[in-house]
Amino acid sequence: MNSHEDIIQAVVLGDKKAFQELYLAFHVKVYNTALGYVQNEGDAEEITQDVFVKIHQYAANFKGQSQLSTWIYRITVNTSLNFLKKKNRFAIFRFGKPDTNQPDFEHPGVLLENKEKSKILFKTIQSLPDNQKTAFILCYVEDLPQQEVADIMEISLKAVESLLQRAKKNLRKKLDFFAPTRRKNK
Amino acid sequence: MDKDQEFNDDQNWKEDILNSLEGMEKAKPSRNLLPDIERRINLSETKQVSFAPLNVAAAIAVILVVINVLVLSRFMLVGNNENVSSPESATQTFTLVNDFSIYE
Structure with a gap:
């Protein structure tokens, strides 16, 4: 593949190898960004899954107006922030206040x-x-x-x-x- | 230890904390992550396929309802027009009926 843009075009057309290539290029970045937010390896993996499912689902929406990495980071940031919001919301329902006793x-x-x-x-x-x-x-x-x-x-x-x-x-x-x-x- | 010294120590300590991520290596997720993601994608594609006939059925149902409503409204409109008959047609009907009243 020539560039990330070519890869995403191939993903849109359902090319599974292109998706694997995209994953190899970005999974560490997505995972580490998510890890910075949620500070839990299991949760970061869950977010990484969500991000790549979204990338696959919305690949056709990527019009090349920004760099592919910028688009993927944006999805990762939004998914991580939403994950934290949801987690805090559930914590409020369970304990009456957000979970602040997360282990170091x-x-x-x-x-x-x-x-x-x-x-x-x-x-x-x-x-x-x-x-x-x-x-x-x-x-x-x-x-x-x-x-x-x-x-x-x-x-x-x-x-x-x-x-x-x-x-x-x-x-x-x-x-x-x-x-x-x-x-x-x- | 005097106050200034304590303050400086704290400031240095804070700077050390803020710089503690320098030289950090990237963490790597488990190897099973890609197969898990592919499984989720396949699952969502299967769901989309299985929902497709339902969407078609729903569209057909909507079209049938619209056609029925159109036909009914047209039928009612025609019925109303027939009810509002002119006096001439009333006499014609009357005459016509009279023509066939053989027992009079």
Whole structure:
């Protein structure tokens, strides 16, 4: 296949090999993005399934106005956010408030010396508003360039910079709670 | 430890936390994920196929109902027109009936 656009055209025509090729090209990106949001490997796999089923279902809707990766990331972000909303809604029905007692998430790819620190970071990421969370995950978990994040979120580059600044400010504020001297003084 | 030192330590610690994802490798999902996805896609395609005759049946039913409504409304319209008969036609009917009243 020449390009991702050719692959998606083949998927539209029902080519199963093209779909497998598309999966191989994007499954790690989709899975890791979802993992950044839900912080649970089983849930991230469920979202990855949903995303690829949607890609197969709506492949004909992709008109090439954006890059294929941008379109797939957009589907992943929306599916992940909807998954979290649904999960919180069900948690409210069951316990009266969203589930905040989720066990600490240990990302399998984090360097050994950063394991404990990243657990705290992932815990605090959960508290960010959706748009700040998306900008932070795409920039720092997925390691995407800010321009691509702007394309995925359909906002300007400046807006992404502003979201990242606010996200970091909020994270620093939340981290006060976990700071070593504060814990010592408790 | 003085306050400034504590503050600086906390700030450094926070920066370490924020930078803790640097050098992170990508996680990989299980190998069964692709077959699972293909199974789901096949299942949804089968569902679509099995629903197709139902859609056709529903469309035919709607067309039949529309035709029936049209025919009925036309029939009622014609019936109304026949009921509103002119005085001339009433006399004609009367005359006609009289012509055949052989027992008078």
